[in-house]
Amino acid sequence: MLSLYQHSSCSQNTTVYIGNYAAQNGASRFGEQCDSLFDRRWNYVKTENLSVDNIRKYNLLLVEPSEEPSFRLTHSVTDKFYVYAGPAFSLSPPFVHIKKREAIYLMKSRKIRKKVEVMGS
Numbered sequence: 001m002l003s004l005y006q007h008s009s010c011s012q013n014t015t016v017y018i019g020n021y022a023a024q025n026g027a028s029r030f031g032e033q034c035d036s037l038f039d040r041r042w043n044y045v046k047t048e049n050l051s052v053d054n055i056r057k058y059n060l061l062l063v064e065p066s067e068e069p070s071f072r073l074t075h076s077v078t079d080k081f082y083v084y085a086g087p088a089f090s091l092s093p094p095f096v097h098i099k100k101r102e103a104i105y106l107m108k109s110r111k112i113r114k115k116v117e118v119m120g121s
Contacts, residue, residue, distance in 0.1 A: 007078060007108050008059060015043045015058045017050065022062040022104050061107040068105050075107035
């Protein structure tokens with residue numbers, strides 16, 4: 001979760017959308033480093049089922065991998081967080097290792113540049 005704060009400093013106005021899975025697994029409480037009573041430049045939002053039009057206003061998203069395709073036009077994946085997915089066994093050392101699966105994507109807002117046309121005479 002510390003990588004969340006590498007994309008924007010605590011002194012910048014930042015809005016973070018926390019998806020359902022991330023919220024259920026403590027992202028909101030463990031990750032709110034830039035939130036204090038006196039300085040509320042970071043706004044954390046946990047509203048469910050936001051439309052693509054509404055999601056545009058968020059600088060950072062913490063969403064499940066299955067939600068990522070819906071937000072590709074407005075945000076890009078900058079980090080992935082993994083969770084335990086069980087043990088795995090092999091016939092050669094190490095005989096037992098831990099399987100992981102992608103659980104949460106950190107997505108950052110794409111800066112969309114408007115094309116400016118210059119009219120010639």
